[in-house]
Amino acid sequence: MEISYSKQKDILIINLNGNLDTVTSHLLQEKIEKIIGEGELKLIIHCAQLNYISSSGLRVFLMTLKRLKPLKGQLILASMKDSIKEIFNISGFSPLFKFSLDIQSGLNSFN
Amino acid sequence: MEKVKKSKLFKKTLVIIIGLFALISVVTCFFSGTILYKYLTDEYISKGTTIAKTIAETSVEIILNHDHSTIQSTIDQFLEIDGVSYLYVLDTNNEIISHTFTPYVPNRLINKTKIESTIIKKPVDSQITIRRIDNSIDIEHPILLGKLGIVHVGMNLSIIIEQIKKEILRLVGIIFIIFLFSVYIAFLLIKNISKPLIDLTNYSKLLANHDFQKPLDFQDKLASTIKNQKDEIGTLASAFVKLEMTLIDYIENLKEKTKTNQKIQSELNIASDIQMSMLPIASLPGLKKNNYSFASFIKPAKEVGGDFYDYYFDQDNQKFHFILGDVSGKGVPAALFMAITLTLIRTANKTESSPSEILNFVNNLVCEDNEATLFVTVYYGVLDIKTNKLTYVLAGHNPPYHITKKEVIPLDLTEGMALGIDETFKYKEKTIQLNDDSQIFIFTDGITEAHNKNGKLYGDEKLESHLKELSIKQPKTIIDTVYNSVEKFAKGRTQFDDITMISLKKMDPLSKFRTMKFDLSNNKREITKLQQKCELFFEKNEISNNQSMKYIIVLEEIVSNIILYGFTEIQNVPKISIKLTFKNKKIETWITDNSHPFNPFKDFEVEDIDLPLDEKNIGGLGIHLVKTIMDHYEYSFKDDKNIIYISKSI
Numbered sequence: 019m020e021i022s023y024s025k026q027k028d029i030l031i032i033n034l035n036g037n038l039d040t041v042t043s044h045l046l047q048e049k050i051e052k053i054i055g056e057g058e059l060k061l062i063i064h065c066a067q068l069n070y071i072s073s074s075g076l077r078v079f080l081m082t083l084k085r086l087k088p089l090k091g092q093l094i095l096a097s098m099k100d101s102i103k104e105i106f107n108i109s110g111f112s113p114l115f116k117f118s119l120d121i122q123s124g125l126n127s128f129n
Numbered sequence: 130m131e132k133v134k135k136s137k138l139f140k141k142t143l144v145i146i147i148g149l150f151a152l153i154s155v156v157t158c159f160f161s162g163t164i165l166y167k168y169l170t171d172e173y174i175s176k177g178t179t180i181a182k183t184i185a186e187t188s189v190e191i192i193l194n195h196d197h198s199t200i201q202s203t204i205d206q207f208l209e210i211d212g213v214s215y216l217y218v219l220d221t222n223n224e225i226i227s228h229t230f231t232p233y234v235p236n237r238l239i240n241k242t243k244i245e246s247t248i249i250k251k252p253v254d255s256q257i258t259i260r261r262i263d264n265s266i267d268i269e270h271p272i273l274l275g276k277l278g279i280v281h282v283g284m285n286l287s288i289i290i291e292q293i294k295k296e297i298l299r300l301v302g303i304i305f306i307i308f309l310f311s312v313y314i315a316f317l318l319i320k321n322i323s324k325p326l327i328d329l330t331n332y333s334k335l336l337a338n339h340d341f342q343k344p345l346d347f348q349d350k351l352a353s354t355i356k357n358q359k360d361e362i363g364t365l366a367s368a369f370v371k372l373e374m375t376l377i378d379y380i381e382n383l384k385e386k387t388k389t390n391q392k393i394q395s396e397l398n399i400a401s402d403i404q405m406s407m408l409p410i411a412s413l414p415g416l417k418k419n420n421y422s423f424a425s426f427i428k429p430a431k432e433v434g435g436d437f438y439d440y441y442f443d444q445d446n447q448k449f450h451f452i453l454g455d456v457s458g459k460g461v462p463a464a465l466f467m468a469i470t471l472t473l474i475r476t477a478n479k480t481e482s483s484p485s486e487i488l489n490f491v492n493n494l495v496c497e498d499n500e501a502t503l504f505v506t507v508y509y510g511v512l513d514i515k516t517n518k519l520t521y522v523l524a525g526h527n528p529p530y531h532i533t534k535k536e537v538i539p540l541d542l543t544e545g546m547a548l549g550i551d552e553t554f555k556y557k558e559k560t561i562q563l564n565d566d567s568q569i570f571i572f573t574d575g576i577t578e579a580h581n582k583n584g585k586l587y588g589d590e591k592l593e594s595h596l597k598e599l600s601i602k603q604p605k606t607i608i609d610t611v612y613n614s615v616e617k618f619a620k621g622r623t624q625f626d627d628i629t630m631i632s633l634k635k636m637d638p639l640s641k642f643r644t645m646k647f648d649l650s651n652n653k654r655e656i657t658k659l660q661q662k663c664e665l666f667f668e669k670n671e672i673s674n675n676q677s678m679k680y681i682i683v684l685e686e687i688v689s690n691i692i693l694y695g696f697t698e699i700q701n702v703p704k705i706s707i708k709l710t711f712k713n714k715k716i717e718t719w720i721t722d723n724s725h726p727f728n729p730f731k732d733f734e735v736e737d738i739d740l741p742l743d744e745k746n747i748g749g750l751g752i753h754l755v756k757t758i759m760d761h762y763e764y765s766f767k768d769d770k771n772i773i774y775i776s777k778s779i
Binding site for chain 1: 682
């Protein structure tokens, strides 16, 4: 699991590459907690290179959402593969998240 | 001497002799005593009667003259006579005139009491009365018909009894002497009989522990018995000696034979080694590479046998030759013929490649100078690796089985006769196409003709049913299973015939990927290994990435659950075993772990996915994924292990 960042104005884009599973998800969780702690509230997680997600990965996304909510933060999941989206659907998480086709449309959807 | 005394035979004889003599003594004494008593009594009575008569006749005048002193002197004279105990004369008033009683007259005569007495004999003379009074015989004779008185003569019985006692004592003495003599005779006789018997007994005891290297010294002791005793005992003794000598000869003989046998045996063992080393053992990488599996087996009934198999991979033509043969007969002749045939086959298949041509060549040479008129049945098969076509000839051999998943059928015959019979015979061949998962099983009749204890044959049916059960198995497994079954069937019987099997299977190229097994420890990092193993499995089985990912997610959820929540009370070395299979478009997985009983499908509440975000419970999501993605899931606890079974059709 590789995690990298880029910033567009006040929006932080988190780029994921690899598998988000029992072994790796705590890395992302720690990173995101740190970012939110530093005051980043507009997040795009770029999932184009996310190949695999298990429930522990799903939990990290859910945790992120829970953290941002009281802080009036926003989270957009961009460029997610259909197979990963299907797992979101199966787990019933899809209605909770905002998805965008790519980074640009994600950026646009921030006010 | 001591031995004779102790001899039971002697004791028995002694008892019999004592008994016999006791009986003889009693009977003899009784009869002689009785006879003597009667004779003496008669003698005494007649003596007493004569005396009484004489006194009565001579005393008439004397009484008439009242000359009592003369009477007294007369009777005193008679008292001198042997056996007379008393005499007395009574007058007509029963008064004693004179008597010989000393020192006094018995009371009964003074008191004139009538005494109890028995008349013991009717006398010849009617005047006389004979009575038994006490220890005497009283003889009463009237004087002048009782007109003058009565004469009483008492004869002493105790003298008679004394006499009898003496006689009996003498008799017993004589009998006792005879008895002693008899015992001595018996002793000598028994000594004569039992000594050789005791010798024989000791001899037989020595024989029992004898090594029969040379005759026992004891034999000399028996020599005199044999020489002197021409009766049954002598015969028995000589039979014993003969037995020993025969055994010594026999054992000597046996030793010789054993030596010879050992030599033959060791030569046979060498021959067996040579014969076995003639058979190929090379591995067949060329065959394996092309998804074929091959196995062979041979077990001769004796050290050497007439069965053989052969195989070789013709790299240039990509052809696999595999041959099985069975020479008529058994043992050394069959083994020699087998060696010739095998050599000829190997010579032929270097130049010829078609099985019929090879067998034509071999048959021609085998028929030459076949004076022993042995013959050999052969299966010869050539597999073309490129086309998967098997061309074969059956030269008088029982048809091999073609095993597929569906059925077990014998190969068609090729109308060929056994090699070594007709040198002009031309062999024909047949060809069949081998498909994935089909197998050719070739065997000799040592299998089907194996006998059990009841003389029943193993038979084709039993073999076929075994092959049906084993249809999907590897050649080695089939061969091992069939051999074990035959061995079990024929338990207790020596192997009837050589047993030989070869089997070739065309494998499904993917079959090795149809099942995968691996173990994991209880470390979270093992999840990566799980993913990699499963990715390989799904890739080899050409399952789409999407399907594969979902299946792997499920496996991860289950395994991470076990790693995180199982093994909390660790007792064993933690081990999680995974078995994956792909059959009939269905992926099945068994996840087994040795932690405490833990049912993830029950112990986790299913997540309510419709709850609002704040109320969402993070736990149970994984199980929810398992239940949603899989067609089937199941938990069981068996043999101290948790087993989770999941399956999904693709």
